[in-house]
Structure formats: structure tokens, C-alpha cells
Amino acid sequence: MNNRTLWASNNNNRSSRHQATTVRQGPITGQQQQLIQRMNNIIYDDPQMICRPSKYLKTIPLNVLYRIISIQINHKLRTSQEKAFIQLRLCIFDALFCYDLHRCMWQSFLDMGSQYQIWPEHVIKMVMASDETSTENDSVVKFILTKIDYFQNKLEQHECELLLQSASFPSTLSLTTVDRELKHFVSSHQTAMSNKINSDVTRFKNYIKEKQFIDTMSSNSVTDAQRDIVNRIKDMRQKQLQIVEELWMLERRVFYGFLPKAYDEVDYKLAPVNSNSIPYVGHTSHDLANQYRTKVKKTKRIMLQNDIQQYESKIADIECQFQQELKKLEEQFLNQNVNGISLVDSLKAYTVHRTQQGLEQITGNMKAFQIRLFRRYRRSSTAKNKIGVSPEPIIDVSEVPLTDAELAYLRRGPGYIRPNQTWLYSDKVRKEFIKGEHDTITEKILYNLSTHHKVGRSSAISKQLCNKVNTCLIDRYKTPLSVKDRLCARNDLKLVKSIRRKLKKANLILRITDKSNVFYIGRSIDFEQKAEAYRTRTNAYIELTYNPLREIFLKVVHELNDLRVKKLIRAWQHKRMLPDRRKTKLAHMYFVPKAHKIGIPLRPITSSIHAPTTGISRLLDLLIRPIFDEKVKSTTFIDGVDLICRLMKYQEEGLLQPSTIFCTFDITDLYTMLPQQESLDILVNFLRHFGFEQVAGIPLDVIRKLAHIVLTENVFVYNKKYYRQILGGAMGSPFTLTLANIFMWNWEKEFANKLNSSREIYGRYIDDVFFTWNGTVQDFKHELKKLNQLHPNIKLVHEMGIKVSFLDVLVHNDNGILSTSVYHKEAAEPYVVPFVSDHPRRIFNNIIDAALVRAVRYSSTLTHFNHERRLIRLKLLYNRYPPKFIDKQFKKFFNKYSSTWSSSQILPIIDNENEFFAIRQQLLVKPSVDREKRSKRIARANMTPEERQQEAERRAEQARRRLIFHTTHEKRLRSIKRDLHNLWSQHFDNTELSEVQLIIGDKTRPNTKRELQHTRPDPTYTNLPTDL
Incomplete structure (x- = not known):
């Protein structure tokens, strides 16, 4: 019985519509057969077939149902008597709920119909079908009263059944608690029926008003x-x-x-x-x-x-x-x-x-x-x-050995996650996975309880909670799948394996493109030739004959220990920078294709997350980036919103003339072309220029020494060969970005000061520069020539005119009037995470919300916004977002930011300019995510010791009041979060721990990018020697 569903029955006397859609293996005992017969004959004895066994009663396996109800009533169902009592009582409550809904519906029809002498059309048709000789008012009333009496008799019959059953309830159960929780369980699973009944009643109300108006018009x-x-x-x-x-x-x-x-x-x-x-x-x-x-x-x-x-x-x-x-x-x-x-x-x-x-x-x-x-x-x-x-892979070969189904799978893009991946695991692997999930969750819980609330790890309540978490996970991972979902899960896995095998056999390489975010398929040999051409052109790398990881690791450890012994760095700084021998790996390089450029050149990416110098790079970035953010904020852009706000102010001050032109620079290969020693000198000069002789207690000569280690010890493996970068920094290292920004500050400061003194706008975002120009074209070309000669490593690609693009903003000087809109790169594919992907639902909501927020902020007119809104809608449709879901999210967005927008509109659009400008002003004032991050970095860096102490206390109190952990997301496991919240409430209700806010995040399963794009080399090339 434990492996069967509640309504799995061989009773042929009932309609096939009463049979379970999911039947598990296992024999049915005679006592259980009698129980099923009783439920069929007494509870759902409905000749009119109005109330049938609910879907959740058919599909939920009994063992899962027992677990759920056990959790709700805070009592584990052990005996067959308890289980039989709960089964029958649940079915009675389910039937009661169904009959009561229909009785209320017919009662509403009677009350409103009697008041207005108007009756639902479908009721009149039913009356005519039963009595074709009359459609008089009395006949309709009689028909409805018959319906109400029928449902009332059913309710009384089931109430009597409840009373009879109550007399024999097990003494181990609390009847009041059981009834309360079972009613709640039924109502939570019957929302579809409730919504349908309410919709029918509302439709009748509107029909009455319509008939009244028609009668009035006549x-x-x-x-x-x-x-x-x-x-x-x-x-x-x-x-x-x-x-x-x-x-x-x-x-x-x-x-x-x-x-x-x-x-x-x-x-x-x-x-x-x-x-x-x-x-x-x-x-x-x-x-x-x-x-x-x-x-x-x-x-x-x-x-x-x-x-x-x-x-x-x-x-x-x-x-x-x-x-x-x-x-x-x-x-x-x-x-x-x-x-x-x-x-x-x-x-x-x-x-x-x-x-x-x-x-x-x-x-x-x-x-x-x-x-x-x-x-x-x-x-x-x-x-x-x-x-x-729809977006599709870029195929850079004459023939690709993939079937239509495999290419269709790749069209889902790198962000797609195969649904229900753990269902395909073997029992052994699934048990190990559940154990890992359980250990991770319980460790977070036990740490919080023991550290902040003095509840011992070995206490009875801690053990009980951990055991119930384990039981909850096991039950959820046993949730059955429909036949369709099983076939889809197996087919997706089969396609992934087939794509891997075929690409490897044909010596093809699969990567994600640099801008368009879709897959690229090309020949491995062509890829290697382009990589070699890049190294030759930049002369930024030299090949090594041995693996230098051991040497670099020992050097970094020795240097950091030496600085700590000399008290040149603090203990917490030493701890943050010191590499972990167990996790340290040699960095590796891979390339991504720039499919939007002629010839599809490559962009190098260095993955150095576990490199020996990564700790130093992160600390230097943590200490120096806030200084740069604060001191150079007048000549840097945070994002597109920052650019628009400055341009709007520029226009308000009357500086935007019909002859004003916009100019942009793009700096070629900035990270790679940074001169290392010169960059270190500029770093020290930058800090001294703004009055720093030390940063967080670290002298400038030590800062320079640490930065020197980050730059010069940038060694990586690529294609089973070792390389050292001798020019520039690693793209992917945290401190490289800050160092590049500081280098560019030194390069641009004279030109930026000149423009600022002329009240022009000048700003830079990493290697992209934007400024306004009211001089002549000849003067501009003269300045451009001077800038190109400032440094031999800095080469500029410029664009100028009354309409230019910068970042993701299209800026237009329309005869002295500023016009802005969203800019889409020509090569960019309209790709977002497809709706069929196994992501949490909030991800899809956030994608739409973020796109609409950007559209409103960037669009200077309602026309621009509506154009972008249509592009957003089409992009979502390309990626299989249902139109109904899109409409719902659009309406939710407009209702959120506009108090005057009416959700009764046929289409979810804005057609009132004043309404649009009100929303835009509201969103422009609201800080963007990047602006908030920068503000927090600056505020954190400028804290006094007292403020740091207060912040530490605030965080400690926050940690005491919050418990944060993550669970692996799959669509079939959606209820895990709710179950864990319920477990916490059941164990700590009416205690001080009930005030703890439980925040459960999501971990997603591997996406297509992780499954198909392999960039990591063999561990033998990246791991430290075991004898170190």
C-alpha cells in the first residue's frame, strides 16, 4: 500500500475517469480493497459525476502523502489504523469541499437571479433540456433549488460520515488538529476548482449588468x-x-x-x-x-x-x-x-x-x-x-555532423538547464547526492543554532530536526514523474552525450560567442591557428619548458610570511592573501570567438580563480578600487544610466547645441597591452597623488611589491603548454581591472581636464570613452592624433557624429534635443534563458522586469520605449516564453510603477506619454545595481574604526536573526523550501528561534555551457605536486 496512490484500484464498477493515472507496484490487501470500495461507494457516490476524486488524490503516492500529513499534524503516522483513518477522512473533507463550493455557486445564482430576474444562459439551456415545454422563471428557480437541495443533502450525508468516523478515531491522534490540517490541505490543493467557481460567479455578475444595459437601451x-x-x-x-x-x-x-x-x-x-x-x-x-x-x-x-x-x-x-x-x-x-x-x-x-x-x-x-x-x-x-x-548556433564549418534534433538542442543556448536531472541518477548516486544536500543544509542549521542560539549540535531537538530534513529530502527526491517528463529527461541526456561524442570525433570545438551569447562551432585546428596568431601579434606571452606552479606557490607563501613577520601586513590581510595548498591550481587560458567581427577573431580569458596569486589580487582590488571609484568618479561612467543622467544635466544647463557632436573611443587590447613596470609606477603615483602613503596599513612599497607579484607571476597552461604573460595582466584577475583603470587615469587626465574646463562631458568605462565636442572637426582630428601618440601601447578606434552608441545606449543629438534609446549590437542575438529551462520561476520574472526597467530608463520618448517593448516581447517569444506569461509580467510591471495604469486594457502597453514620463522619472531616481555596489564600496572603505565596529555588530545581529542556506533547484522539488520552512516552524514555534528569518536560496543544476563547453585542462597540468 505504501507504494500505491490513494485511488489506485482495480474496481471495475466505477468509471474509468476515477482511476489513478499513476499506479505503483505492489499487491492490495483485502482490508485496503474494502477501504477503497467504501470511499468509492459512500464518499463519491455521485450519479451526476459533479464531484470526482481530485487529481492530487490520484497522483500523490501514499508514502509521500503520509509524510506530508505527518509533518502538518506533527505526528508520524505509524499504524495501519492511523493511516486508514487519515485516508478516509481526507477523502471526506475533499468531497465536502467540492460539494460546498458547488452549493455556494448555485446559491449565488439563485440570490442574484431572484433579485434581478436574470438567469445564467447555461442554466436556461439545462432547464430547456430537462423541460422543453417551459422556460418560465418558476421553472428555473425550481431547477436551481433542486441543485441546491442535492448538494445540501450530499453535505449532510458527508457530515454524518464524519461524525460516524470520529467515534472511532485513534487515541494517538488529536481530532481537532487533524481536522484543521486536513481542511487546510484540501483547500490548498483545490485552488483550481475554487478559481473556476469564482470565475463562473463573476461572469454571471457581469452578464447581469450586460443584460440590464441592453434592457435599458431598449x-x-x-x-x-x-x-x-x-x-x-x-x-x-x-x-x-x-x-x-x-x-x-x-x-x-x-x-x-x-x-x-x-x-x-x-x-x-x-x-x-x-x-x-x-x-x-x-x-x-x-x-x-x-x-x-x-x-x-x-x-x-x-x-x-x-x-x-x-x-x-x-x-x-x-x-x-x-x-x-x-x-x-x-x-x-x-x-x-x-x-x-x-x-x-x-x-x-x-x-x-x-x-x-x-x-x-x-x-x-x-x-x-x-x-x-x-x-x-x-x-x-x-x-x-x-x-x-530564433537564436541559433554559429557554424563555422562546411559540414557539421549533428542531427536536426541535436542542433535544435543547441538552439536552447548555453543557459539552458535540462529538467529533472537527478531523476536519471542511479539509486546509489542519488543517495550520495541526497546525503551531500543533507550535510550541507544541516551544517548551516547546526552552525547557526550552536553559534548564535546556544543550541548544542548533539541536542535532542537538533538531531530530530536533522532527521526530519533527511526524511523530507528523501521523500521529495522520490517524487514521481509523468511519462512525458521522463521521456524528455532521457532524451535531453541522450542528446548531450551524442553531441559530445560527435564533436570530439570530428575534431570540432564548441564555445560561447563573445557578444551574442550563443554557441559557436568551429574546427579545432582553425581555433589553434587563431590563438597562435593572437599570441604572435601581441607578443605578450612566452612559452615555458616546465610547470612553474610549485615555484610560484612557494614564492608567494614565502613573500607573504616575510611581510607578516616584518609586520608590514596585518594578520587578517595575510590570511586573505595566503593561498590554500589543497585548493591551489595553475591558471588556464581559453579563447572565446568574436563572431560579430570579420574573420571571427578570439578574445583570451584567463581562469585564475585558484591561482597562487588570486588572494593577493582580490585583496588589492578590495583596498584600491574604492579609492579609484571615489577619486575619479567625475571622469568614469558606472553604466548606461549614469551616462544618460549626465547628458540630461548637460542639456538642462543649455550646453547641448544643435552643432554638438558625440565622440567615442575604443581602446584595443587594453588588458593585454598594459606595460607592467610602468603600470606599477603609475599605481604608486596615483595613490600618492590623492594623499595616500599607505592603504589599510600597508605601505606603498609593499603595495607595489604585491602588485608586482600579481602581474609577473601570471602563468597559465594552454593546450598542454605553459606560458608566462610578460605584457599586461590577466583578463579575469580582479586587480587587473583596477590597475587598467588607474593606468588609463594617468593617460587621460590631461585631455579630460581640458574638456571639463570647457564644461564638456568626458567619461570612461574601462576601455570605452565617451565625450561631447563643440569644437571643429579639424580640432577633433588634431586631438585624436595627439591621443594616439601619447603611448605606443594605446591604440584608439573612434566614432563621432550626432548619433553614436556607447555601452548599451544609443545617443542622438536631434537638433539640440537629447534623444536616447537602447542600443543593440548588430551581431547580438536575441537570446535569454529559455522558458523550458529548469530555472526557478523568479529568474524568468526577473529577466522581464530587468529588460523593462532598462527600456524605460534608456528611452527618452514613449515611441522609443514602445519600440523596445516590442523587441523585448519578440525576444521572449523567440525563447519560448508563453504569451500569457509575458502579458502577466508586463501588467505586473506597469501596475507596480504606475498608479494610473489600468490592467483592464486589452494589450499590456502604455499609450499615455505623461504616464510613461512619470514611470521613467521614478526609475531614473532609483539607483541602479552597479551604482549601489560602488556606493557601498566607497562607504565601506571610508568607515571610521567606530563605524567598522558598529557594522560588525550589525552583521553579527543580522547573522543571529537570519539563517541562509541553499537547496538544489529542480521543478519537481519545488516544495522542498516550503517543507523546510514548515519543519522550522514546527520545531521552534513559540520560542525565540521563531523570530529567525529562514532564507533559502537556489543552486541550479549544470547548464548546457558546463555540460558541453570544456575549457579546463587535465588536472595533471594544473594541480600542485602531492609531495609539496
């Missing part, structure tokens, strides 16, 4: 002119809904990847002239094929943007006419009542109801449309070969 008090306006309003709304349906159909096509036939013509129109057919890979060179596919995708995406804009424009135009006519009618109906009913209120209720009814009808039509769409796609042989609009 009365003598309404003129023919007024009736004509109402008819025009109805026609306009109907026309508007037809356009909405066409828009929704187009969005469904984008969502499923089945574009209209008009889009397919682009494949042929853009085909090369010398080709007789569409040049897929293999027919022409892969470069030409990639260019062709990119051009087709871009053209189709533009067509989609234009089509959606046209639909929205049509809907907005009709809405404008609709509101005008509605306003006329409201003015005529003002203070006019018929039978005590306000005509204005009736009119508003009527329009809302008709709109909602039309939208519900369209939603129903979408389901049928989707079925037709899939049928046509399956029958069409050419539709499957058309170029789509």
Missing part, C-alpha cells in the same frame, strides 16, 4: 441617436478584438516557430544571384551560408517588428475612437437613471463584460488555431527547412 428613455452610438461602440470593439486575434495568432506562430508563408518568401528573395536554390551549408561556403542566414533572420525579425507595430497602431486608433464615442455617450447619460440604475455605470460594466467575453473567446480560438498549425507543419516538407528567427 427602453423609451434612450434616444435613437444614443442607440446608434452604442452600436458604433459595439462594432468598434468587435473590430478591435478581431485585430487582437490576428495579433495573437502571429505571436503563436513566432512562439512555435511557424511563421506565415509571406515570411518564407524572404528565403528566396535574399538568396545569392548565382544560386539556383537556397544555399544551405554544403551547397556554398560556410561563410556565405552564415552571412545569408544572418541576413534572412534579420530581415524576418524586422518584418515581425513592423507587423506587430501595425497591429498595435490599428488597435490604438480604434481604442482612441472607442474612448471618444464612449465619452460622448457618458456625457449624454450623465445623471440619467432607469429603474434606479445609473446608465453610465451600466455602460461601463457592459463594455468590460463584452471585452472580457471577447478575449475569452479568442483564447479558446487560440487552442484550435494551435492544433491546426501543428497539423499543417507536420504535413509540410518545406516548412521544416525554412530559416527561422
Whole structure:
């Protein structure tokens, strides 16, 4: 019985609709069969088939159900008597809940119908079906009263059943607690039915208002002119809904990847002239094929943007006419009542109801449309070969040995996480995984209890809590999967293994592109040639003949110990910088392709997270970056919002002229081209320039010595060879960014001061520079020439004009008026984490929220915002975000930031400029994430000893009041967090520990990037010798 579901039964007397969808192995005893028979015959003895066993009773395995209820009633169900009692009582409460909902619904129909003498249409049809000779009011009332009596009798019957069962309840249980928790359990699992019943009642209320308005319009008090306006309003709304349906159909096509036939013509129109057919890979060179596919995708995406804009424009135009006519009618109906009913209120209720009814009808039509769409796609042989609009891998080879299914898997992108990965584990591996999860969680709990609340690790309550956590994890990881989910999990794993095997066999390499964030597939030999060409061009690396890790590790340890002995660094600083012998590894380099540039060059990335010098790099960055942030904030940009705010101030002060031009510089290979010794000299000069002879007690000569170690001991392994970087710093090392910023401060300060004295804007974000210019073009070119000659390692690529892009902002001087919008790099693919990925739901919510926040902040006009909003919506559709989910999040966003936005609008858009500017002002004032981080860094660095002590005390108190740990997220394990919260409450309710805030975060399973992109070398090349 423990492995079966509650309604797994071989009873053939009941309808097949009562049978469980999930049946576990194991025989059913005679006593259990009698229990199931009793539940079928007594509890759900419903000839009208209104109340059937709920879905959760069919699918939840009994052992899991027992565990859940045991936790809720704070008593472990051990005996068969207890379990049988709980089973039967749960089913009775479930039936009671169902019958009571239906009784209340019919009672509402009776009350409202009797008051207004209007009845639901479906009820009238039911009356006509049962008594075709009459549809009089009395017959409807009689029919409804019969329904109410039926459900009332059912309720009384089940109440009696409860009383009979109560007489034999086990003495080990508390009847009051059991009933309270079972009622709560049922109501929490019957939300769908509750929502449906409430929706039916609300729909009837709106129907009453609609009928009242129609009856009013047919009365003598309404003129023919007024009736004509109402008819025009109805026609306009109907026309508007037809356009909405066409828009929704187009969005469904984008969502499923089945574009209209008009889009397919682009494949042929853009085909090369010398080709007789569409040049897929293999027919022409892969470069030409990639260019062709990119051009087709871009053209189709533009067509989609234009089509959606046209639909929205049509809907907005009709809405404008609709509101005008509605306003006329409201003015005529003002203070006019018929039978005590306000005509204005009736009119508003009527329009809302008709709109909602039309939208519900369209939603129903979408389901049928989707079925037709899939049928046509399956029958069409050419539709499957058309170029789509969704992001896809960049294939830099003439032939790729992957099937369509494998390429489709790669289209999900590097962020995709296969759902239900742990379900595929063997029992042994799953047990080990659960043990690891349990140990991690309980260690956090026990540490918090013992350190902050004096609850011993070996105390009875600690052991009990840990055991229940283990039980909870085991139960959740045994949660069954549907057949569909099982097939998907197995198929995804099969595809991953197949892709790995085929790429390795064909000697192909898979990487994530530098800007577009999609996969790139190229030949390994081509990749190596480009890497070698990069090293030759920069001359920043020399090859070593041996593994220097042991030598560097001992050197770093010796230097740090020596500094500590001489008391040149403090104990906490020494501890932070000292490398851990058990974790230390040699850094390794890998390259990512710049697919947006001609020839697809490479960008080097050094992974030095466990390198011997990483601790020094992190501490130097921690100490020096806040100084740079504070002292040079006038000539640096934090992000795009910072740039926009400065430009807005520049315009408000009257400095933006129609002739003002914007200029940008891009510094080529900044990290790699930094001269090491000169950079160290500039570092010391920078600190002295701002009055620092020491930083956090570390003298400047020691700072220089530590920075020297970080730069000169940058050694890594690549392709089984060892290299030392002799020019610049490692891209990926924390201190390299700060050192590069300081070097650029020295390079730019004269030019920046010159512009600032002219009240121009100058700012830099790492290796990107932006400034305004009101001089002549000749003067600009002269300054550019001087800047290019300032340092032989610094080479500039510039752009100038009235419209330029900087970071992710497009800035335009529109004849002295500032115009800003979101800038999308031409090569950037519209990729976000796909909706089918096994991420926590909040991730998808945050993606939409962050995109809309950026769109509002960056858009200087409502037109710019609406353009970006359409791009966001299309990007989400490309990545399989359901339209209904997108609408919900858009509405949630607008409701959050605007008190005047109405959620009753047909489309979740903003069409009022004042409303948009109010939201924008609100978000521009709100600090961005990067600005908050910088402010906190500066504030932390400037703390006095007393403030540091207060901060330490605040954090200690926060640690006492908070318990933070993480669990591994999978969709089937969603309830783990709730279960752990319940366990904590049950154990520590009414104690001081009830005030502890339990914060449970998420750890995600490996994504496609981690599963398919292998950049780490063999451990024998990176690990320290065991004899050290």
C-alpha cells in the first residue's frame, strides 16, 4: 500500500475517469480493497459525476502523502489504523469541499437571479433540456433549488460520515488538529476548482449588468441617436478584438516557430544571384551560408517588428475612437437613471463584460488555431527547412555532423538547464547526492543554532530536526514523474552525450560567442591557428619548458610570511592573501570567438580563480578600487544610466547645441597591452597623488611589491603548454581591472581636464570613452592624433557624429534635443534563458522586469520605449516564453510603477506619454545595481574604526536573526523550501528561534555551457605536486 496512490484500484464498477493515472507496484490487501470500495461507494457516490476524486488524490503516492500529513499534524503516522483513518477522512473533507463550493455557486445564482430576474444562459439551456415545454422563471428557480437541495443533502450525508468516523478515531491522534490540517490541505490543493467557481460567479455578475444595459437601451428613455452610438461602440470593439486575434495568432506562430508563408518568401528573395536554390551549408561556403542566414533572420525579425507595430497602431486608433464615442455617450447619460440604475455605470460594466467575453473567446480560438498549425507543419516538407528567427548556433564549418534534433538542442543556448536531472541518477548516486544536500543544509542549521542560539549540535531537538530534513529530502527526491517528463529527461541526456561524442570525433570545438551569447562551432585546428596568431601579434606571452606552479606557490607563501613577520601586513590581510595548498591550481587560458567581427577573431580569458596569486589580487582590488571609484568618479561612467543622467544635466544647463557632436573611443587590447613596470609606477603615483602613503596599513612599497607579484607571476597552461604573460595582466584577475583603470587615469587626465574646463562631458568605462565636442572637426582630428601618440601601447578606434552608441545606449543629438534609446549590437542575438529551462520561476520574472526597467530608463520618448517593448516581447517569444506569461509580467510591471495604469486594457502597453514620463522619472531616481555596489564600496572603505565596529555588530545581529542556506533547484522539488520552512516552524514555534528569518536560496543544476563547453585542462597540468 505504501507504494500505491490513494485511488489506485482495480474496481471495475466505477468509471474509468476515477482511476489513478499513476499506479505503483505492489499487491492490495483485502482490508485496503474494502477501504477503497467504501470511499468509492459512500464518499463519491455521485450519479451526476459533479464531484470526482481530485487529481492530487490520484497522483500523490501514499508514502509521500503520509509524510506530508505527518509533518502538518506533527505526528508520524505509524499504524495501519492511523493511516486508514487519515485516508478516509481526507477523502471526506475533499468531497465536502467540492460539494460546498458547488452549493455556494448555485446559491449565488439563485440570490442574484431572484433579485434581478436574470438567469445564467447555461442554466436556461439545462432547464430547456430537462423541460422543453417551459422556460418560465418558476421553472428555473425550481431547477436551481433542486441543485441546491442535492448538494445540501450530499453535505449532510458527508457530515454524518464524519461524525460516524470520529467515534472511532485513534487515541494517538488529536481530532481537532487533524481536522484543521486536513481542511487546510484540501483547500490548498483545490485552488483550481475554487478559481473556476469564482470565475463562473463573476461572469454571471457581469452578464447581469450586460443584460440590464441592453434592457435599458431598449427602453423609451434612450434616444435613437444614443442607440446608434452604442452600436458604433459595439462594432468598434468587435473590430478591435478581431485585430487582437490576428495579433495573437502571429505571436503563436513566432512562439512555435511557424511563421506565415509571406515570411518564407524572404528565403528566396535574399538568396545569392548565382544560386539556383537556397544555399544551405554544403551547397556554398560556410561563410556565405552564415552571412545569408544572418541576413534572412534579420530581415524576418524586422518584418515581425513592423507587423506587430501595425497591429498595435490599428488597435490604438480604434481604442482612441472607442474612448471618444464612449465619452460622448457618458456625457449624454450623465445623471440619467432607469429603474434606479445609473446608465453610465451600466455602460461601463457592459463594455468590460463584452471585452472580457471577447478575449475569452479568442483564447479558446487560440487552442484550435494551435492544433491546426501543428497539423499543417507536420504535413509540410518545406516548412521544416525554412530559416527561422530564433537564436541559433554559429557554424563555422562546411559540414557539421549533428542531427536536426541535436542542433535544435543547441538552439536552447548555453543557459539552458535540462529538467529533472537527478531523476536519471542511479539509486546509489542519488543517495550520495541526497546525503551531500543533507550535510550541507544541516551544517548551516547546526552552525547557526550552536553559534548564535546556544543550541548544542548533539541536542535532542537538533538531531530530530536533522532527521526530519533527511526524511523530507528523501521523500521529495522520490517524487514521481509523468511519462512525458521522463521521456524528455532521457532524451535531453541522450542528446548531450551524442553531441559530445560527435564533436570530439570530428575534431570540432564548441564555445560561447563573445557578444551574442550563443554557441559557436568551429574546427579545432582553425581555433589553434587563431590563438597562435593572437599570441604572435601581441607578443605578450612566452612559452615555458616546465610547470612553474610549485615555484610560484612557494614564492608567494614565502613573500607573504616575510611581510607578516616584518609586520608590514596585518594578520587578517595575510590570511586573505595566503593561498590554500589543497585548493591551489595553475591558471588556464581559453579563447572565446568574436563572431560579430570579420574573420571571427578570439578574445583570451584567463581562469585564475585558484591561482597562487588570486588572494593577493582580490585583496588589492578590495583596498584600491574604492579609492579609484571615489577619486575619479567625475571622469568614469558606472553604466548606461549614469551616462544618460549626465547628458540630461548637460542639456538642462543649455550646453547641448544643435552643432554638438558625440565622440567615442575604443581602446584595443587594453588588458593585454598594459606595460607592467610602468603600470606599477603609475599605481604608486596615483595613490600618492590623492594623499595616500599607505592603504589599510600597508605601505606603498609593499603595495607595489604585491602588485608586482600579481602581474609577473601570471602563468597559465594552454593546450598542454605553459606560458608566462610578460605584457599586461590577466583578463579575469580582479586587480587587473583596477590597475587598467588607474593606468588609463594617468593617460587621460590631461585631455579630460581640458574638456571639463570647457564644461564638456568626458567619461570612461574601462576601455570605452565617451565625450561631447563643440569644437571643429579639424580640432577633433588634431586631438585624436595627439591621443594616439601619447603611448605606443594605446591604440584608439573612434566614432563621432550626432548619433553614436556607447555601452548599451544609443545617443542622438536631434537638433539640440537629447534623444536616447537602447542600443543593440548588430551581431547580438536575441537570446535569454529559455522558458523550458529548469530555472526557478523568479529568474524568468526577473529577466522581464530587468529588460523593462532598462527600456524605460534608456528611452527618452514613449515611441522609443514602445519600440523596445516590442523587441523585448519578440525576444521572449523567440525563447519560448508563453504569451500569457509575458502579458502577466508586463501588467505586473506597469501596475507596480504606475498608479494610473489600468490592467483592464486589452494589450499590456502604455499609450499615455505623461504616464510613461512619470514611470521613467521614478526609475531614473532609483539607483541602479552597479551604482549601489560602488556606493557601498566607497562607504565601506571610508568607515571610521567606530563605524567598522558598529557594522560588525550589525552583521553579527543580522547573522543571529537570519539563517541562509541553499537547496538544489529542480521543478519537481519545488516544495522542498516550503517543507523546510514548515519543519522550522514546527520545531521552534513559540520560542525565540521563531523570530529567525529562514532564507533559502537556489543552486541550479549544470547548464548546457558546463555540460558541453570544456575549457579546463587535465588536472595533471594544473594541480600542485602531492609531495609539496
